[in-house]
Amino acid sequence: MAITSLGTADIDRAARYLRKLGYTELDRRWQAPDGSGEACIIAADRSVLVIGTISFGGPCLGRIVISDKRIRHLRRLAIAWADAHSARYERVKVWVITIDGIDGITEGQEVG
Numbered sequence: 001m002a003i004t005s006l007g008t009a010d011i012d013r014a015a016r017y018l019r020k021l022g023y024t025e026l027d028r029r030w031q032a033p034d035g036s037g038e039a040c041i042i043a044a045d046r047s048v049l050v051i052g053t054i055s056f057g058g059p060c061l062g063r064i065v066i067s068d069k070r071i072r073h074l075r076r077l078a079i080a081w082a083d084a085h086s087a088r089y090e091r092v093k094v095w096v097i098t099i100d101g102i103d104g105i106t107e108g109q110e111v112g
Helices: 008-020 068-084
Strands: 024-031 038-044 048-056 091-099 106-110
Touching (some): 008 024, 008 038, 008 048, 008 091, 008 106, 024 068, 038 068, 048 068
Antiparallel strands (some): 024 038
C-alpha cells in the first residue's frame, strides 16, 4: 500500500500508539532520497529508532505476518533516515501497527 493512500488520521493513530509505548514521533511519510522507499512513521526513544508500517484489519488478529524481505527493507529505510539526519541509535525496531477501521482498535507488534 502506498503511503499516499493512508489518511492523516491513520498515521495519527499509529503515532499515538507508539507514544503510548514511550516513543517520540520524529517523521512521517518520509521518502528515501534515493527513491528506494517511503516510511509511514519514524519514532525513537533515547537509544532505539523505530520504523512503523500500518496495516488494516479486524480485532483479535493474532500474530501479524510480514515477510523477512519486507522487514529488511524497512530496516534499510530506518537506517537511511538516520543517515539523512546524522542521527545514531543503538538499535532499530520494526513495528506493524494494525488499525481496525470498523471499531477503532489499534494494536501493534514488533516484528523485527
